[in-house]
Amino acid sequence: MIDVALVVNGAERSVSVASETTLLELLRDHLQLTGAKRGCDAGDCGACTVLVDGKPVNACLMLAVQARGRSVVSVEGLATQTALHPLQQAFHERGALQCGFCGPGMILSAKALLDENPQPSTAEIREALAGHLCRCTGYAKMIEAVRHAAEASKP
Amino acid sequence: MKRRGRGIACMWYPIGFTVAANASAATVKVNEDGTATVLTGTVETGQGALTVLGQIAAEELGIATDDVHIVSGDTDATPMDTGAIASRTTYVTGNAVRLAAANAKAVLFEVAGKKLGVSPTELEARDRKIQVKGYPQRSVAIGEVAYEAQVVAGRPAIGSASWNPPTVPLDPETSQGKPFSTYVYATQIAEVDVDDETGEVEVLRVIAAHDCGTPVNPMLVEGQVEGGIAMGVGFALQEEIVFDGAGRQLNASLTNYIVPTSLDMPDIEVDIVESYDPTGPFGAKGVGEPTSVPTAAAILNAIYDAVGVRLTTLPATAERVLMAIKQNGSRIASGTSVL
Amino acid sequence: MNTRERHGASVFGNVLEADADMRLPALVPPPAFPIETLVPDVLKQTPAVGQRVPRSDTRLHALGQTRYIEDLTFPHMLHARIKRAGIAAARIKRIDTREAERMPGVVAVLTGGEIPVNSFGPSLQDQPVLAHERVFHRGDGVAAVAAISEQIAADALKRIQVEYEPLPAVFDPLDALAPDAPLVHPPHGNVYASRTLRKGDVERGFAAAYRIFEARYRTQMVEHVSIEPHAAIAEWDANGRLTIWSTLGRITLGRADLSRTLNLPLNRIRVIGSVVGGNFGGKNEITQEPVLALLSKKTGRPVKGVFTRTEEFTATTVRHPFIMDYKTGVSREGRILAREVRLTLDGGAYCSWTETTLGKACILSAGPYKIDNVHVEARAVYTNKTVSGAMRGFGAPQVCFAYESQMDDMARALRMDPLEIRLLNAFDEGSASPTGQVLQSVVVKETLRAAAERFGWNERST
Numbered sequence: 001m002i003d004v005a006l007v008v009n010g011a012e013r014s015v016s017v018a019s020e021t022t023l024l025e026l027l028r029d030h031l032q033l034t035g036a037k038r039g040c041d042a043g044d045c046g047a048c049t050v051l052v053d054g055k056p057v058n059a060c061l062m063l064a065v066q067a068r069g070r071s072v073v074s075v076e077g078l079a080t081q082t083a084l085h086p087l088q089q090a091f092h093e094r095g096a097l098q099c100g101f102c103g104p105g106m107i108l109s110a111k112a113l114l115d116e117n118p119q120p121s122t123a124e125i126r127e128a129l130a131g132h133l134c135r136c137t138g139y140a141k142m143i144e145a146v147r148h149a150a151e152a153s154k155p
Numbered sequence: 156m157k158r159r160g161r162g163i164a165c166m167w168y169p170i171g172f173t174v175a176a177n178a179s180a181a182t183v184k185v186n187e188d189g190t191a192t193v194l195t196g197t198v199e200t201g202q203g204a205l206t207v208l209g210q211i212a213a214e215e216l217g218i219a220t221d222d223v224h225i226v227s228g229d230t231d232a233t234p235m236d237t238g239a240i241a242s243r244t245t246y247v248t249g250n251a252v253r254l255a256a257a258n259a260k261a262v263l264f265e266v267a268g269k270k271l272g273v274s275p276t277e278l279e280a281r282d283r284k285i286q287v288k289g290y291p292q293r294s295v296a297i298g299e300v301a302y303e304a305q306v307v308a309g310r311p312a313i314g315s316a317s318w319n320p321p322t323v324p325l326d327p328e329t330s331q332g333k334p335f336s337t338y339v340y341a342t343q344i345a346e347v348d349v350d351d352e353t354g355e356v357e358v359l360r361v362i363a364a365h366d367c368g369t370p371v372n373p374m375l376v377e378g379q380v381e382g383g384i385a386m387g388v389g390f391a392l393q394e395e396i397v398f399d400g401a402g403r404q405l406n407a408s409l410t411n412y413i414v415p416t417s418l419d420m421p422d423i424e425v426d427i428v429e430s431y432d433p434t435g436p437f438g439a440k441g442v443g444e445p446t447s448v449p450t451a452a453a454i455l456n457a458i459y460d461a462v463g464v465r466l467t468t469l470p471a472t473a474e475r476v477l478m479a480i481k482q483n484g485s486r487i488a489s490g491t492s493v494l
Numbered sequence: 495m496n497t498r499e500r501h502g503a504s505v506f507g508n509v510l511e512a513d514a515d516m517r518l519p520a521l522v523p524p525p526a527f528p529i530e531t532l533v534p535d536v537l538k539q540t541p542a543v544g545q546r547v548p549r550s551d552t553r554l555h556a557l558g559q560t561r562y563i564e565d566l567t568f569p570h571m572l573h574a575r576i577k578r579a580g581i582a583a584a585r586i587k588r589i590d591t592r593e594a595e596r597m598p599g600v601v602a603v604l605t606g607g608e609i610p611v612n613s614f615g616p617s618l619q620d621q622p623v624l625a626h627e628r629v630f631h632r633g634d635g636v637a638a639v640a641a642i643s644e645q646i647a648a649d650a651l652k653r654i655q656v657e658y659e660p661l662p663a664v665f666d667p668l669d670a671l672a673p674d675a676p677l678v679h680p681p682h683g684n685v686y687a688s689r690t691l692r693k694g695d696v697e698r699g700f701a702a703a704y705r706i707f708e709a710r711y712r713t714q715m716v717e718h719v720s721i722e723p724h725a726a727i728a729e730w731d732a733n734g735r736l737t738i739w740s741t742l743g744r745i746t747l748g749r750a751d752l753s754r755t756l757n758l759p760l761n762r763i764r765v766i767g768s769v770v771g772g773n774f775g776g777k778n779e780i781t782q783e784p785v786l787a788l789l790s791k792k793t794g795r796p797v798k799g800v801f802t803r804t805e806e807f808t809a810t811t812v813r814h815p816f817i818m819d820y821k822t823g824v825s826r827e828g829r830i831l832a833r834e835v836r837l838t839l840d841g842g843a844y845c846s847w848t849e850t851t852l853g854k855a856c857i858l859s860a861g862p863y864k865i866d867n868v869h870v871e872a873r874a875v876y877t878n879k880t881v882s883g884a885m886r887g888f889g890a891p892q893v894c895f896a897y898e899s900q901m902d903d904m905a906r907a908l909r910m911d912p913l914e915i916r917l918l919n920a921f922d923e924g925s926a927s928p929t930g931q932v933l934q935s936v937v938v939k940e941t942l943r944a945a946a947e948r949f950g951w952n953e954r955s956t
Contacts, residue, residue, distance in 0.1 A: 166898075200773035329692040330692070340938035346949075364942075396714070467711045
């Protein structure tokens with residue numbers, strides 16, 4: 001067992017895990033943050049995506065120890081007590097989520113894009129979401145939702 | 156060099172099971188403040204069925220979608236349902252929900268009739284009120300009626316119903332009969348670019364004109380069309396489970412089984428064609444499966460238009476398209492002139 | 495006099511320093527989310543039908559709060575995994591689970607012989623819950639393990655020894671039709687379902703035709719690829735009442751299947767259909783539910799099973815590959831006079847939803863067209879491959895690919911616009927379908943015209 005101390009959604013957390021534990025297992029099983037999903041356990045589907053130091057990462061491919069001292073943001077860290085994150089609001093209102101299973105990962109990748117590139121083109125949005133498989137929506141309303149969230153946060 | 160082509164495909168698709176009974180049952184309870192709860196045995200699989208059923212119940216009761224809560228998917232607590240299959244939920248479960256809501260409403264109308272001094276047959280429910288047809292000024296808030304019914308008169312407004320599509324069994328030798336109560340229709344047109352040096356097909360645009368009867372929730376209909384087209388693109392160009400000589404799947408992973416990503420998707424325009432089916436709830440039919448039916452045909456017809464090759468085997472991978480181009484096989488089906 | 499003054503500031507100073515050294519973990523704030531729902535106007539409107547209403551469940555999806563099956567945990571819960579055959583056709587001579595049972599962390603093992611009624615299926619009950627004496631495709635389950643962790647369960651599968659006697663297998667549906675083909679489910683022949691549709695007289699129609707077109711079309715095996723894998727949890731109470739949480743899209747049927755396979759009355763079974771992460775037809779029959787139920791009964795603990803992505807491909811249903819032969823006769827003006835179709839469905843190892851697929855495909859195969867003379871012969875064939883079952887469209891995408899491809903070929907040969915040949919032949923309100931049904935609320939021509947107009951189809955001459 002090894003100790004892993006990291007920041008999750010702004011709070012310092014410390015967990016004791018077996019060495020082969022993935023970041024996904026740490027979040028889901030040890031911290032009860034079940035928003036990140038296990039769709040394939042092989043880094044192909046993107047449903048396990050979380051942000052590590054601001055960058056989207058397949059949590060199923062990262063060992064928990066590799067996240068030591070890093071800052072992780074999961075979908076549970078996006079909303080505040082008074083409002084959804086603009087991306088969450090846009091995805092919800094514009095019908096961009098159907099079964100919702102790929103949603104958390106998708107929204108986090110979109111957030112990483114907007115944090116870096118606040119007014120992305122449609123092609124850039126497609127590119128940012130390309131690591132995520134969605135079988136329900138055809139991605140169309142997701143791209144609209146990201147565009148809408150970007151518009152809404154124009155200064 | 157990229158060559159552009161366009162292809163059209165239309166289709167028809169039935170709602171419900173082939174002849175066999177596929178009933179749905181539902182219960183609607185109007186709470187004593189005029190909001191409502193619907194019990195349905197269906198399961199939400201991501202398509203938005205529960206919201207659609209809520210809209211149907213709300214419409215029948217004359218209240219708002221937000222006033223309705225749906226309880227689903229528990230064999231202990233909800234009535235039977237044949238399931239989220241065969242695009243049947245809006246049509247079959249929707250009819251059951253509407254009839255159950257109408258039964259609950261009948262209790263309210265009896266109570267409201269007494270309050271308003273008219274026969275229950277003279278009443279209608281809308282805008283959270285129960286009012287006299289043709290003279291809406293005479294009305295009472297639905298919450299008031301619901302309270303009076305349940306708490307004062309001791310008659311809670313609860314209704315249950317089931318519905319099964321009417322069919323006629325098929326003749327065993329000829330399949331003549333009425334296998335389904337209703338069908339939906341659609342056309343999709345695809346525009347593609349085919350690279351005649353690599354065989355790669357890029358689907359640029361798909362125009363989809365779909366019939367679903369009355370669209371209960373147009374945003375969800377669009378979602379089904381867009382998702383269906385994505386599956387259609389995969390079916391046409393990318394997806395295939397490949398076996399070796401011992402029956403082992405060679406690509407049983409998402410690395411090697413290629414499913415469309417956001418980069419593979421065309422621009423999609425959805426047109427919901429107007430239609431009304433009197434046998435469906437408020438004229439609605441269904442849309443879940445039809446959306447992926449014509450896409451591959453439209454794309455393959457577009458490939459033909461672009462480079463003059465007719466592929467008769469799916470998927471039309473780049474290798475296959477290129478091979479067909481090289482063979483210059485525009486393998487049109489053989490035609491024999493009779494005259 | 496307060497304590498600070500009595501003991502001197504330096505003492506408190508020491509205590510404070512010690513606190514810093516102890517590095518107490520920060521109090522963890524729970525994840526935050528807004529509880530007041532700002533209800534969009536559209537949700538408050540009447541009338542409700544026709545509104546673009548956002549779904550209240552997608553708000554929970556966006557927050558990551560939706561509890562799918564794999565997000566649920568119960569006290570003392572165990573994890574189950576199923577061992578897959580890995581051989582396409584074989585007799586099971588011997589299964590030895592003793593080594594697996596002895597592994598630390600393994601709580602129970604299950605084999606096919608322990609299933610009270612080891613068969614299920616929506617029409618033919620030809621599929622076992624766990625293979626008992628024979629294996630029919632590589633994805634067949636042959637044994638199951640419940641352990642304190644998924645990893646231990648997976649490791650235990652490797653310690654289960656199975657001795658097989660390989661049997662001849664057949665993989666191509668056309669091979670399976672050959673008279674000397676190995677029988678997949680002896681003594682039954684390999685054709686396990688068939689249907690004929692006959693309307694009018696196709697020979698007369700062909701005789702009157704200006705041109706006849708013939709082609710063979712083939713479609714491939716594809717999988718649903720729901721992003722959420724199949725998952726279920728089984729639990730019993732002390733009164734012998736079973737509760738199953740499952741990704742099943744059909745809980746009434748699922749309860750009936752559990753009643754049958756476990757030999758339990760219906761009122762002792764509760765099936766809870768959670769929010770499902772995609773179905774598309776792939777979660778429409780039981781898979782592991784009876785296995786989990788029996789493991790739970792053996793162990794007295796809740797048992798959860800989640801399929802791996804590999805199992806999603808190999809051990810759940812797929813779309814039927816189709817081989818379609820179309821022969822169509824048209825008049826000089828492009829009117830379809832006769833259509834003859836032969837469909838061969840690759841039915842995989844078990845029947846599953848094949849009869850429904852066969853029926854629909856047969857009825858739809860002539861296309862949405864007014865044709866007086868139609869003859870369709872459709873059959874489904876067993877092969878020792880992944881089970882073909884229900885998938886979005888039930889045969890419709892396959893036949894549409896065929897009939898719409900041929901439509902364009904005919905248009906080109908007759909020098910007609912592909913749109914025009916369809917408008918010429920398509921159903922009208924009141925047309926008779928291939929089964930003789932009078933169709934109502936028919937709008938196929940409206941969809942053709944609407945799509946063509948939006949596309950700008952007539953802005954380019956052919």
